[in-house]
Amino acid sequence: MEGTPPGLRVLRLHSFPKVLLPTCTFLGNWGNNMDFARLCIGLLLLLPLAAALDFRYHHQDAMEAYLKSVAHNYSSVTHLHSIGESVKGRNLWVLVVGRFPREHRVGIPEFKYMANMHGDETVGRELMLHLIDYLVTNDGKDPEITQLINSTRIHILPSMNPDGFEAVKKPDCFYSVGRENSNYYDLNRNFPDAFEYNNVSTQPETKAVMEWLKTETFVLSANLHGGAVVASYPFDNGVPATGTLHHRSLTPDDDVFQYLAHTYASRNPNMKTGNQCKNIMNSRNGIINGYSWYPLKGGMQDYNYIWAQCFEITLELSCCKYPREEKLLFFWNDNKHSLIEYMKQVHLGVKGQVFDQNKNPLPHVIVEIQDRKHICPYRTNKFGEYYLLLLPGSYTINVTVPGHDPYLTKVIIPENSQKFSALKKDIVLPFRGQWNPVLISNPSCPTDPLYSHLSSSSPATKSSLLLFVLCLFHIFFK
Template sequence: MDFACLWLGLLLPLVAALDFSYHHQEEMEEFLKNVAQNYTSITHLHSIGKSVKGRNLWVLVVGRSPKEHRIGIPEFKYVANMHGDETVGRELLLHLIEYLVTNDGKDPEITSLINSTRIHIMPSMNPDGFEAVKKPDCFYTNGRENGNSYDLNRNFPDAFEVNNVVRQPETVAVMEWLKTETFVLSANLHGGALVASFPFDNGVPATGSLHSRSLTPDDDVFQHLANTYASRNLNMKKGDQCKNKMDFPNGITNGYSWYPLKGGMQDYNYIWAQCFEITLELSCCKYPREEKLLLFWDSNRASLIEYIKQVHLGLKGQVFDHKGNPLPNVIVEVQDRKHICPYKTNKFGEYYLLLLPGSYTLNVTAPGHAPHLTKVTIPKKSQDFSALKMDIPFPLKGQLDSIPVSSPSCPLGPLYSNLPSHSAATKPGLFLFLVTLFHILFK
């Protein structure tokens, strides 16, 4: 009898299947803790802070080394429910967690993804807002804001204009979290429309605002990322599924083209955290009836998985000095797409650049030394689950004793507003010249 019970136990799943209903804070915590306890080798559960009302902001990490970064393994994140009444993403991320852990070792694609990626999942950035909503509602409710009645997606520093709002505990927690990891790719999950929106959300003439758009130097990559998600969600791809809403060709849009937004999280990620983030609007109805949740999971599962895989686009590696020591805080950027806050190596000397196939010239720059240029070609068919790896020996003229681990960070305030306003500034040459000029000032 005992032997039979043992075998039965081995056959049963480690965690009871998650139902397709809404999970409030206690239920969500119980599920996350059960996953962490039953899949200890590939998961790590931690809180990055607390909400206004003291609720934990839980993050579950999935990967072969869930508790710490490993060199060469990129960091990816999903964040949902920053507007408390936009609920579909919250439940999708719980089901994504279940899907990942239960398919590890069974599904080759999921197993390879967990082998090669450290995946951070925050189901709810605004648990107070979610708990404030009394019943499902397709439109605006008080649960949109946090416990202090602040819209968290208007609460971050803005690169284009002054954003003198009081930083909220949830916002501060995310900003501090971004300092602890080398996040490469991210998406934040919303509701109320059906579209994949990419930066910038705000803009100035130098980024194209006079042409009703605001483009980053990496616009080709962002369009690819948005298309990757939307193309696998058939309803999103149609671009016109929400009544009385805009039509979005192929289900994607530039954020500013849709509507300008000051203090958004995706722009903050890209500018100050070196992390490419897009915003996924997943349902026409903000808080749909729970019987529709299974349909949303079926519509988004393939997109959620495929989007994670995009963290392996492009190029990665380490920068070393003449003695083979890794160099932190070295600027590594493509010559013609410099960022207004320069992208630098982390404390392990690592860099990650999301790039589409093609030929590029890398500009590697250390303080007090001449730039080092090196050419690289990213093949059309890259290795599965790995960016092209290229370590860079930095040829030094003179002695380099050390580069400070904490070099001055980019100012937390308007940056692009200092660029000259000019209607032609969206032409690649002038735009990149202006960004390069500002880049030199803040090296």
């Protein structure tokens, strides 16, 4: 098929059997050559094996052809759309997988994977295509995958920086032209920062992601990179109030973030051993706090957590940023179980809706755990929904409505409660909703350095044994 995009070449085989089967039989009978017929039919029986996505790099045309083919062939559980364009006009394609792929449904959490933010870090880009293939081909066959698709709306952005990927002319393990976008901006230094001013020009790819985050109630996310093998968790930047004097920067949800990072790393045979790349980084058990590794201003995972109410970690998947194609199957085998298990964590904790006494759902109401308030308060979406990722334990939910006293309610998250659904806890407030439309409809949080004025530490920044070890290693070896 000369001229056919490589990613599409094997996919077109799906349409051949119905045409070729009678043709093989006719030619075999017409020529009294049953050996030919048997050979032809035998080759047809092998077509399902050949139709799998190949383990090699897919450039923009091939990737786009593959995504469109999946969206066409699995239209009942997928939805393909572009969230914007790169500097050079390439689409930033997102494929959604779920039982209701085109719209949010109450009670179904939104999950996302993003890859290839640095154009020369390529493993994640290909793993996302193979994850898509694995999900759609196992729906209805594998009970775990079927339940995951039933209960979750999964968004996959294989490449945030397609211009950078296409710019790589000579793949390298360490650095290539193509890390940045076409305007030579590092996209993982391009977001607003909560700790210090980030006076850079916001790039089209960054703007597209920021606008995308406003359109969905994302609960959990991971951003796939290369150049190390470790799961890194927020914060990437910090101030003394978040623990920087102890060479770390911790969120109010540090227990959850360490659990999430460990969930991924512990199922990756290379990541869980720590420091695979010999880059003088102590990632005990394959996880590390971002700031304790190295401080980073304008990173995407901090932006997700602070401004989008979405827990995001960064997954570094390969010592070599742009490894040879023959290594891709190895990376898929190492990461497949981690990718699936991490998605399931979107069902941690508690979820529900907030209503007034007339059972009207209340949007933009602050819903947070009493002892772990976020500097940008977490609020209900337009359906009055909230999602709080929590580990098993006893918590007090604080619901705050302008003009009313806080409403407190206790909740106990049991052990092993995660069965593809967080604990459901609807909250009916003891008053009718006579809301000030200005106060209740304008909950936006300014994109200023919000943490810059804090001086005291929160309980989450207290030392743990793990972090103490990380600090010592950082001091003596970095």
